[in-house]
Structure formats: C-alpha cells, structure tokens
Amino acid sequence: MQLFKGVGCPAIFVPGNNETDVELREACAGLKEAHVLHGSGVEMEGIPFFGVGGGIPVTPFGSWSFDFTEEQGAELLRDCPRGAVLVSHSPPKGVVDVTSSGKSIGSSAVREAILRLTPRLVVCGHVHHSAGESARLGNSPVINVGPAGMVVEL
Template structure:
C-alpha cells in the first residue's frame, strides 16, 4: 500500500528494525528515502534523519539502539537541516512515558539547540504520541505509532 505513494517519503528506522532492514523493506517503494545518520534535500527542504532507540533501551538485544555518544557522533554530520526526523525524541520534549519519566535523548536535544531546525518529527515514546513541544523556535512533534503525513512547502 505505501509503495503507491508517489511523493517523497522520508523514513528512519525505529528500534524494531535496522537501517539495512528498512532499506530492504522499502526496495519496491521508489519514493521512499531512508535516512540514518545522513541527510537529503527534497524540493528545497533539507532533511536529516537518525533512527533507533536513543539512549539505549532496556528491551535487550532485539532493539536497534544507540548510546547518546553514538547519536552525537552521527548528528555531528549535520550542520544544517530544516527538518530533523528522529525515531527518538529530544530530552524534555514529547518524551514523557506512561509512568511519568522523561526518556528523550540529551544528544538529540543538544543537536536541536545547535542546528535549530524548523521542525523535528519523532516517535518512540508511545505515551507522548500526538504531542507537540517547542525547543526555542523549533517545533517538535511526536508522530507516535500511528504516524503522521506532512506536506511541507519551503515557506513552512
């Protein structure tokens, strides 16, 4: 069904699949763009993507996770983007768990404060699905497991 979407779709791996697995799963979807530690410009909008659970989750070996240090290294490859797509949220923004704990990534928070994208789209923390927050002028949206579809323009 998704491969019928003919507009560019930017995706990052979650913590249930690796970047390689997601690339393979999207092989028959020509408009899918899988990002993990890299970026792309689509219609004049610069995207940077980072997947996986950050910081490392308690879920064990099956979870595709990275330490904050590993995330910071990957994020250091981005000196500018308009939209940061990250599976994990930044610390203290749309990262509140069902038991009231903040589970976001300090490395992602630091990157947002440094890079200052216009928009961050994340997920991972299901209890914060659909929530929005601000980090400075940056809007942070937790798309959650249901996901969201955005149509962006260069004037957003």
C-alpha cells in the same frame, strides 16, 4: 510498506528500535519515493532533511533493540545541516518524551543537536504515550507522530 506504494510523494523513513537501517532499506527497496535516513540526509525541492534512527539512549528492551548511546547519537547527528527538517526516532530529552509512568526518556544528544542547529521542524516517535503531542524546543517545533505516523506537508 504496501501502504506507501500508492502515496505518490516522497517519504522519509528512519529505523525504529525494531529494525536496523539495513533491514529498513531492504523493506523499502520497491518504493520509488522512499528515502531511508540514518546519520544521513537528502534534499527534496530545496528542503534539507536529515534522519537518525534507533533508540537513543540505549533502551531497556534487550539485545533485540536497535539502540545507540548518547555519544553514538551525537556522532550520527554530526552532519545534520542547520535549519534542516530533522526526523529522529527518539524524541529530545524533556520534550514529547514522557512514558505512561511519567518518566522522561528522550535523548540528550537529540536535544543538544536541536538547540545547536535550529531545525525548521523535528519529527520523532519512539515514546508511544506521547504520540500526537507537539511542543517547541528553542525555535524548533517538535512533533511526536507516534506509531501511527503522520503526513506532514511543508
């Protein structure tokens, strides 16, 4: 988190599968411009942002992983406003979600939310092998920023 102290602009964080939303909020407590989103949103300069973290669907990593079923994921996405910037740890099913073994492991709940709500941008991660890839789902651009992250200006 020290990396973000000198950035000087707002930053959106969602939990991954290594930390809970509570743990991430604690880690970001000293960052003035940090917004931790998990089933919640924030508006900045007139732009709505909505975030959901954790692995959706449940990963095979075991009990240490912060994961949710597709049904729980759909519930977490319920309040996402139409046209928001959606920040999701998990990518949508079938888009920027292919593992090194060629398997698509994205979330159906995230995919359905994107098709229903048409976010202006979708930023995701989780699937390291697809890091840096981008595509469109419906009318929404989707970027897998991967573990290195990415600065995106709107």
